[in-house]
Amino acid sequence: MAGLLEVGDLSLAFGGIKAIEGVSLSVLESETLAVIGPNGSGKTSLFNCITGIYRPTSGAIAFHGASLLGHTPDEIARAGVARTFQNLRLFHNMTVLDNLMVGRHLHFAKNLAAAALRLRAEEIRHRSRCEEIIEFLNLEPVRKSRAGDCPYGVQKRVELGRALATEPRLLLLDEPVSGLTQEEKEEFGYWVHEIRGRFRITVLFVEHDLRFASRLADRMVALDHGVKIAEGTPAEVQRHPEVVKAYVGN
Amino acid sequence: MDLIESYREDLRFARRPIARVLLALLVAGLVALPWFAPDHLVFLATLVALYSIGVMGQNLLIGYTGQISFAQAAFLAIGAFTFGHLRIWGLPFPLALAGAGALAALVGVLVGFPSLRLKGPYLAIATLGFGVAVYQVFVNFEALSGGRTGLAIAKLKPMFGLSAAHTQYYVYLLLVTAFTLVTYNLVSSYVGRAFVAIRDADLAAEVNGVNLTRYKLLAFAVSSFYTGVHGALYAQVLGHIDPQIFNLLESLTLFVAVVVGGIASIEGSILGALFVIAVPKLLADYRELVPIIYGLGILLVLMFEPLGLYGGWLKTRLYFRNWPFR
Ligand SMILES: Nc1ncnc2c1ncn2[C@@H]1O[C@H](COP(=O)(O)OP(=O)(O)OP(=O)(O)O)[C@@H](O)[C@H]1O
Ligand SMILES: [Mg+2]
Numbered sequence: 001m002a003g004l005l006e007v008g009d010l011s012l013a014f015g016g017i018k019a020i021e022g023v024s025l026s027v028l029e030s031e032t033l034a035v036i037g038p039n040g041s042g043k044t045s046l047f048n049c050i051t052g053i054y055r056p057t058s059g060a061i062a063f064h065g066a067s068l069l070g071h072t073p074d075e076i077a078r079a080g081v082a083r084t085f086q087n088l089r090l091f092h093n094m095t096v097l098d099n100l101m102v103g104r105h106l107h108f109a110k111n112l113a114a115a116a117l118r119l120r121a122e123e124i125r126h127r128s129r130c131e132e133i134i135e136f137l138n139l140e141p142v143r144k145s146r147a148g149d150c151p152y153g154v155q156k157r158v159e160l161g162r163a164l165a166t167e168p169r170l171l172l173l174d175e176p177v178s179g180l181t182q183e184e185k186e187e188f189g190y191w192v193h194e195i196r197g198r199f200r201i202t203v204l205f206v207e208h209d210l211r212f213a214s215r216l217a218d219r220m221v222a223l224d225h226g227v228k229i230a231e232g233t234p235a236e237v238q239r240h241p242e243v244v245k246a247y248v249g250n
Numbered sequence: 251m252d253l254i255e256s257y258r259e260d261l262r263f264a265r266r267p268i269a270r271v272l273l274a275l276l277v278a279g280l281v282a283l284p285w286f287a288p289d290h291l292v293f294l295a296t297l298v299a300l301y302s303i304g305v306m307g308q309n310l311l312i313g314y315t316g317q318i319s320f321a322q323a324a325f326l327a328i329g330a331f332t333f334g335h336l337r338i339w340g341l342p343f344p345l346a347l348a349g350a351g352a353l354a355a356l357v358g359v360l361v362g363f364p365s366l367r368l369k370g371p372y373l374a375i376a377t378l379g380f381g382v383a384v385y386q387v388f389v390n391f392e393a394l395s396g397g398r399t400g401l402a403i404a405k406l407k408p409m410f411g412l413s414a415a416h417t418q419y420y421v422y423l424l425l426v427t428a429f430t431l432v433t434y435n436l437v438s439s440y441v442g443r444a445f446v447a448i449r450d451a452d453l454a455a456e457v458n459g460v461n462l463t464r465y466k467l468l469a470f471a472v473s474s475f476y477t478g479v480h481g482a483l484y485a486q487v488l489g490h491i492d493p494q495i496f497n498l499l500e501s502l503t504l505f506v507a508v509v510v511g512g513i514a515s516i517e518g519s520i521l522g523a524l525f526v527i528a529v530p531k532l533l534a535d536y537r538e539l540v541p542i543i544y545g546l547g548i549l550l551v552l553m554f555e556p557l558g559l560y561g562g563w564l565k566t567r568l569y570f571r572n573w574p575f576r
Contacts, residue, residue, distance in 0.1 A: 091455075092451075098446075101440075115439035
């Protein structure tokens with residue numbers, strides 16, 4: 001069975017550095033797949049290839065049967081892939097609500113004349129979608145706050161909300177709980193779980209916290225030095241000798 | 251309150267009653283200005299009105315989209331000379347104005363292309379080069395600039411029994427009002443959000459579906475349209491144009507107005523226009539001080555009040571709103 005996302009024999013090199021080397025993996029419809037691996041193992045690079053930020057040296061990436069290679073990040077977003085960043089990239093000077101509204105951008109009809117004349121029926125429709133997400137992620141108290149003024153944990157939530165606002169079919173989360181307190185991690189885990197249950201979105205996430213990752217993931221893939229060293233259930237992958245070596249060796 | 255109702259409320263222009271009262275007073279004062287103010291003040295107000303249009307345009311590009319450009323004078327010149335030629339060919343004022351804006355917008359798109367590759371200071375230098383090139387073209391091609399004698403531009407015909415100067419003032423007041431409203435609408439729409447998204451985090455904008463090419467070029471097109479219209483309206487006021495008018499200092503003037511008035515603020519743009527009209531006027535006997543004041547203005551803003559004059563006003567307002575508690 002072909003997955004929602006098929007990555008085939010993917011390689012990426014920066015000059016002499018091989019960030020990814022012949023990685024193949026498939027993300028099945030409505031599963032939650034975790035990518036683990038030590039620092040510099042190519043996890044973020046993989047996400048950057050999928051979302052069109054990096055151009056792989058060779059290999060294939062297909063989403064829902066269509067190749068993503070050669071497409072710009074905004075086209076890939078429109079195809080239904082959303083992501084968050086390892087180091088937050090929020091629109092700092094916008095309100096939390098407006099950050100989410102940018103997530104709605106790709107659903108706008110984009111009528112310039114209507115925008116100039118302040119015809120706002122569409123705007124109101126999209127705002128109600130954002131309000132649903134704001135409620136889901138408990139962002140009500142900050143909806144009108146400047147995103148840059150929010151605490152780190154809230155900013156992480158805003159970025160998740162912005163990605164959800166695009167109504168993706170596949171959501172990529174790059175270290176969603178890094179830097180969060182234990183309590184915040186629990187909350188985040190609940191949301192990621194709900195995203196799958198309630199919104200029926202397929203999730204691919206990178207995580208260093210193996211406990212957190214194995215609790216959420218159906219399956220797990222481990223990378224080391226740009227190579228896939230293990231794949232399987234979280235328990236299998238964590239017991240895999242290569243994985244143990246990669247983590248202990250680090 | 252019903253949710254839909256509260257969105258409507260949020261999206262409304264001038265939401266607070268006090269804002270509406272102040273706005274009404276401001277408009278009434280501006281409409282009545284020619285009755286109580288001497289003619290030279292009306293003339294200054296006319297200049298502020300037309301400069302506000304250009305500054306708002308530049309603010310859309312520099313302040314909202316974060317694309318630093320120094321090609322302002324080139325677009326002023328393109329607007330002014332297009333307007334001049336179209337008027338000489340017999341086109342009525344509104345059409346000539348639209349033509350001036352449209353051609354400037356078109357050239358703006360071309361100038362925008364480097365912005366797809368260049369960022370920050372590199373883009374600033376590229377646009378600066380373009381500005382110098384356009385200046386040279388107008389200086390050297392007499393067919394475009396009207397040569398040594400420049401282009402003479404017919405005055406607006408007086409209307410409604412008003413004097414020529416007052417007619418011009420009202421036409422400009424109407425135009426700046428229209429441009430201001432459209433700007434408010436644009437920046438609060440998906441367009442404005444895309445602009446600010448590009449400025450704050452271009453990569454995140456892209457992965458959220460904002461087409462960088464389209465919106466950067468749109469920002470250049472819209473801002474150049476505004477600046478072209480500014481050039482045309484300036485030509486109309488001067489009655490006579492030659493290429494020397496549109497030199498580098500004119501680019502810097504618009505840039506100063508954006509920064510001193512307030513980055514990414516419409517009210518700030520208008521305050522900035524007021525600043526760059528008032529300073530040379532107040533220093534009429536010490537012209538050489540004007541660039542120094544501009545430079546100081548930018549320095550002070552960058553050091554103490556990054557949001558410019560408008561930011562200062564916001565703080566003052568907050569102070570009085572919370573008074574006596576702080
Ligand atoms: N833009 C780039 N230019 C040059 N080298 C890069 C670039 N991006 C990544 N690399 C290199 O590719 C390798 C993989 O980096 P990547 O960021 O994908 O690792 P990661 O698994 O996400 O690590 P971490 O857990 O620290 O986030 C590293 O050696 C890194 O230095
Ligand atoms: Mg990473």
